[in-house]
Amino acid sequence: TQDLQEEGCERPTSRLFSNPAGDYGSMVNERVGTGDWKDGGELGSTWESRNAYSYGRKGERGAQRTEVLSKLLSTTDRIVQEIDSVEYGLTDIQEYYANTGALKKAAENNRKGRRVNVSIVETYGKNPKPKEIESVLRLEYRSKLLNPKWAEAMISQGSGGAYEISTRVTALLGWSGTADYTDEWVYRGAVERYVLDESMAQRLKDANPEAFRNVARRFLEAHGRGFWQATDAELEALRDAYQEAEDRIEGVS
Numbered sequence: 001t002q003d004l005q006e007e008g009c010e011r012p013t014s015r016l017f018s019n020p021a022g023d024y025g026s027m028v029n030e031r032v033g034t035g036d037w038k039d040g041g042e043l044g045s046t047w048e049s050r051n052a053y054s055y056g057r058k059g060e061r062g063a064q065r066t067e068v069l070s071k072l073l074s075t076t077d078r079i080v081q082e083i084d085s086v087e088y089g090l091t092d093i094q095e096y097y098a099n100t101g102a103l104k105k106a107a108e109n110n111r112k113g114r115r116v117n118v119s120i121v122e123t124y125g126k127n128p129k130p131k132e133i134e135s136v137l138r139l140e141y142r143s144k145l146l147n148p149k150w151a152e153a154m155i156s157q158g159s160g161g162a163y164e165i166s167t168r169v170t171a172l173l174g175w176s177g178t179a180d181y182t183d184e185w186v187y188r189g190a191v192e193r194y195v196l197d198e199s200m201a202q203r204l205k206d207a208n209p210e211a212f213r214n215v216a217r218r219f220l221e222a223h224g225r226g227f228w229q230a231t232d233a234e235l236e237a238l239r240d241a242y243q244e245a246e247d248r249i250e251g252v253s
Contacts, residue, residue, distance in 0.1 A: 016056050020053050025050070028050075094171055101174065119131065145168050172222070
């Protein structure tokens with residue numbers, strides 16, 4: 001703060017930042033959704049540019065304070081995220097990686113790549129204790145995306161359930177890009193469950209071919225970005241699955 005004051009920065013004590021007034025969202029999930037991003041650092045920069053607007057006393061309602069936010073991020077070594085609902089976790093909602101994950105990457109950008117840790121506090125139970133984000137993600141992926149009972153419950157819901165599976169695969173890519181979460185067993189297990197399992201793959205295609213195409217596309221994209229290393233056989237199966245879904249959507253017999 002003193003450095004910013006000496007540099008003549010206006011309101012260097014600003015602490016509450018968000019999106020521009022009347023606007024909403026970090027745009028990180030939109031970029032992940034379109035595949036329009038180079039690396040995690042770019043996603044962090046997107047978050048920072050969208051959240052550099054200060055709110056507070058004396059009628060401050062969305063004034064851009066880029067220098068102040070950058071300074072705060074450069075001194076951040078841990079982020080704390082509260083989860084207050086047992087119904088929705090980190091892997092269920094795109095906004096978690098688009099904000100918590102991207103905030104982590106934005107701070108690391110300003111700390112010249114030095115690691116920033118993330119604590120997750122689940123406040124819906126008794127005696128909540130902070131947990132490292134990696135352990136929470138691992139637990140959620142075991143209990144949901146990779147859980148055959150969860151997968152069956154989703155696909156039994158038809159098109160909507162297939163869409164839910166698809167969005168969680170996209171979120172996995174988002175967590176890899178923002179929080180460097182790249183446990184290969186999660187990627188490989190999800191490929192085995194939703195693409196290599198012929199019965200499940202067929203049910204996904206029948207229920208929602210666009211969702212199935214997205215699933216195959218995201219696994220291929222994650223491999224291309226180095227988040228996991230698919231075998232030649234897995235790559236061939238994923239490419240075939242993507243093309244088959246594409247042909248079905250386009251009406252190619």
